[in-house]
Amino acid sequence: MRQKIVRLACTGAVAAGLFWTAGRIEADEVAAQTVVGKECAMNRLEQSACVIEAILTDLRTTYRLAGAISGIRQISETSFTARVSREEKVDEFTYEFAFAEDGAVSIVSKVEE
Amino acid sequence: MKDTIAFSQFDAELNTDSCDAYNNAELTLTLKLGFNQINPAGTAATGTHNDYGDPSETSRTIVRWTPAAWTTWKEQFRSTAEAFWNGKFWLVNDAGMFSYTSGGVVYVPNVYCKIKIEASDGAAGNHHTIDVVRMPNTSAWFGSHSTLYDSNDIRRHASGTDSRGRTLMQRAHVHEVGHLLGLGHVDIGQPHCPASGDTNVTACYGVSDHSMNSVMGAGMRLRPENAEPWRNAIRGFALKATRRQGLAATVTGSPISRVFAFPTHIFASWPAKMTRHYPRTVDEALRDVLITSRIGRVAA
Numbered sequence: 001m002r003q004k005i006v007r008l009a010c011t012g013a014v015a016a017g018l019f020w021t022a023g024r025i026e027a028d029e030v031a032a033q034t035v036v037g038k039e040c041a042m043n044r045l046e047q048s049a050c051v052i053e054a055i056l057t058d059l060r061t062t063y064r065l066a067g068a069i070s071g072i073r074q075i076s077e078t079s080f081t082a083r084v085s086r087e088e089k090v091d092e093f094t095y096e097f098a099f100a101e102d103g104a105v106s107i108v109s110k111v112e113e
Numbered sequence: 114m115k116d117t118i119a120f121s122q123f124d125a126e127l128n129t130d131s132c133d134a135y136n137n138a139e140l141t142l143t144l145k146l147g148f149n150q151i152n153p154a155g156t157a158a159t160g161t162h163n164d165y166g167d168p169s170e171t172s173r174t175i176v177r178w179t180p181a182a183w184t185t186w187k188e189q190f191r192s193t194a195e196a197f198w199n200g201k202f203w204l205v206n207d208a209g210m211f212s213y214t215s216g217g218v219v220y221v222p223n224v225y226c227k228i229k230i231e232a233s234d235g236a237a238g239n240h241h242t243i244d245v246v247r248m249p250n251t252s253a254w255f256g257s258h259s260t261l262y263d264s265n266d267i268r269r270h271a272s273g274t275d276s277r278g279r280t281l282m283q284r285a286h287v288h289e290v291g292h293l294l295g296l297g298h299v300d301i302g303q304p305h306c307p308a309s310g311d312t313n314v315t316a317c318y319g320v321s322d323h324s325m326n327s328v329m330g331a332g333m334r335l336r337p338e339n340a341e342p343w344r345n346a347i348r349g350f351a352l353k354a355t356r357r358q359g360l361a362a363t364v365t366g367s368p369i370s371r372v373f374a375f376p377t378h379i380f381a382s383w384p385a386k387m388t389r390h391y392p393r394t395v396d397e398a399l400r401d402v403l404i405t406s407r408i409g410r411v412a413a
Contacts, residue, residue, distance in 0.1 A: 064274050065272065065315055085256050087272070
């Protein structure tokens with residue numbers, strides 16, 4: 001069973017966050033800003049699932065207020081928005097992804113609207 | 114003497130009648146809040162309301178307010194928010210104003226910061242009007258904001274996570290009262306939260322644990338900078354007093370003496386402290402000695 005690497009190219013905070021989640025991720029993988037994701041085949045459904053998992057991983061490790069994910073939506077071929085509802089407002093983050101030929105996905109940017 | 118100023122966000126009263134050798138002037142901000150019930154449609158016991166009052170957001174179950182529940186909630190809001198903000202700050206009087214004599218000694222009072230919250234129904238005569246939905250249980254969540262609260266906003270809830278993964282707790286209504294007093298989020302003005310941008314983005318609630326723990330972040334910690342509403346108010350009273358003095362100078366003084374009648378308030382910063390600071394003699398004030406413990410004074 002082949003495991004696919006989900007590359008999280010969003011460095012810094014994500015890498016620190018991944019390290020902080022501890023236990024599940026090896027340090028050398030963090031240094032390379034990669035994380036072993038679940039197996040996902042090279043088809044559109046699995047690739048979009050990998051994108052969503054990458055967003056969930058990022059939010060779990062970087063979002064520090066108390067909020068609930070109220071939506072993840074694709075807005076272009078490579079862009080996705082994640083909405084987090086919390087007290088006072090909805091936070092909206094736009095992620096830009098890169099897709100490798102082997103199916104791996106990488107976050108190349110994240111912007112809070 | 115009691116003096117009052119009506120600000121847009123609150124009323125302020127400066128009371129110097131309280132002053133003696135040990136007691137300071139008292140500055141009380143009165144926040145008049147008008148609450149409106151948001152109930153299910155018609156006479157239904159339960160219904161729905163959307164987060165933030167926005168029909169495009171998630172619909173949540175709400176229940177009808179009963180008179181008893183409404184009265185209890187308002188009183189809990191009022192009393193707990195007032196207890197949180199009341200009597201926590203002292204402003205050091207570096208303007209040398211409002212001096213008085215007690216026991217033959219001239220003192221310069223510091224300013225004890227108080228708050229009074231009045232909770233009533235409706236908008237009339239209030240500084241702020243807030244809609245409130247009632248949640249079906251104490252664990253239910255609703256997307257509230259500055260003018261739309263839910264009944265659980267007076268309860269402690271997990272509001273964030275610090276850098277070590279520890280849960281931060283906050284009672285949302287004390288944070289919101291901070292906003293009603295004019296305070297912004299803790300990190301406004303920092304590079305990651307410029308005042309010219311959206312000051313409600315996540316970074317404005319604090320990046321460091323210290324900031325996140327602030328009541329104007331995601332925590333419950335009061336900090337001296339949270340005394341800003343009282344500092345603004347005392348500057349108003351100082352200006353008012355100076356104008357009065359200037360007016361008096363118009364009777365007896367030259368034009369230039371009017372300008373320089375009492376300029377000290379212009380340079381005063383009224384630094385906020387979170388421990389009691391006793392009134393100072395003129396000499397102590399001139400030497401900038403802070404009196405933080407009860408020392409022997411001449412009885413009045």
